[in-house]
Amino acid sequence: MYGPQTDPTPYIAAAYVIGALCTIGYSYWLLASRRRLERYLDAMNKKDH
Amino acid sequence: MKSKSTKWMIGIVIIAVAIISIALTQLSSNVVYFFTPDEAQAKAAELSDQNIKVGGMVVPGSVEWTAEALDLAFTISDLKGHEIKIRHKGTPPDMFKEGQGVVVEGIITNDGKSMTSRKLMVKHSEEYKKPGSHSGDLSKELLEKSLFKDQTSKP
């Protein structure tokens, strides 16, 4: 209408990519950390015996 | 080790205090985030040397747009008879149109009748509907409420 209209795609994409990092990314880190911590604890317990 | 983390903490506290001060000073100068057209006109003389924000509705039929020069002119109103002519340079936001809510940041003339816009923002309503549904004037009603609540001058 007044000048060229902006393409919404990059905005939507950017928003949801950041969304994925914050939710899926953070969750992945949580689960990966848990695996690592459990492995360390296992190793520690084995050493005691 | 302790003194290293103390220095770190002090540095961060200083930065945090600086950021919070900026945020709070900005907020306090923006507690009246924008004037309504009648409020701005009433105080135009004292405000004419400051960068102020005025919120209003774009009057239908008032928009003049010259694409080549990126010159935009339009009038905003408080729907109670107070109008200000706005001049802006540049492409307006996509949602800018007749009847839309806008917040204009810029300099007002002494008589409060016109303003040179430095930044043009659209203040749209909180209505969300699919195309073709008949909500009539809901958007306009919502905008009016949101733009002109606590308007200090009476019509």
Next chain:
Amino acid sequence: MFDKPRLSLVATIIAMIVQWLLAWFWVPVDDAQGDVYRIIYLHVPAAFAAFTSAFVLAVASILALRSPNSSKLDLSKAATEVGLVFTILTLATGSIWGKPTWGTWWTWDARLTTTFLLALMYGGWLLLHNAIPEGPSRVRSCSILGLMIAVDVPIIYKSVTWWRTLHQPQTILRSGGSTMDGDMLALLLSGIAIMVIVCLSMIFVRRQNIRLQESLEEKSLRGVV
């Protein structure tokens, strides 16, 4: 959700992805904003998740204050971290949505400023926690800050009602009913519900991790001694 948070985390993340797909491909376009409004299905749930974290932080803080000598800050720390992540997400998605609609990436209106303050306070809590050695003094300071963070939330929420803002007023929780079409409203509400549970699941998984880490550190210390 509370005793098997990893399970609820994975389940709700999957639900969230489905909700996102619906937001991109199923829900109708907005008459006024066009496609860019689809960011709402991420931005608003993220905001509610940030508020939920503050609520958990408030409860955890109150509980901790009752017995500062014996209380731990695991739950508070988990809630704060997750809260910070969601507040940053809210600010980022809001800014990205603001540029094509309002015409600006940022403005210091009451809604945006109080939300920015929330992020600062969440971050400040983590720094404070890091700086004070473990003990009742840390429990007290962090818990008080935790309560201040919780107080900001209703202010953020009401900011669009109490003050003039660029940010538009409430769409859902308002007198007179919502200003949103049926399909859109349903998707938004379910998005909020899903994200709140994602948030709670993250907090409880994170707390479990924190506790595991603490017990690891404790065990290794004992091993050395």
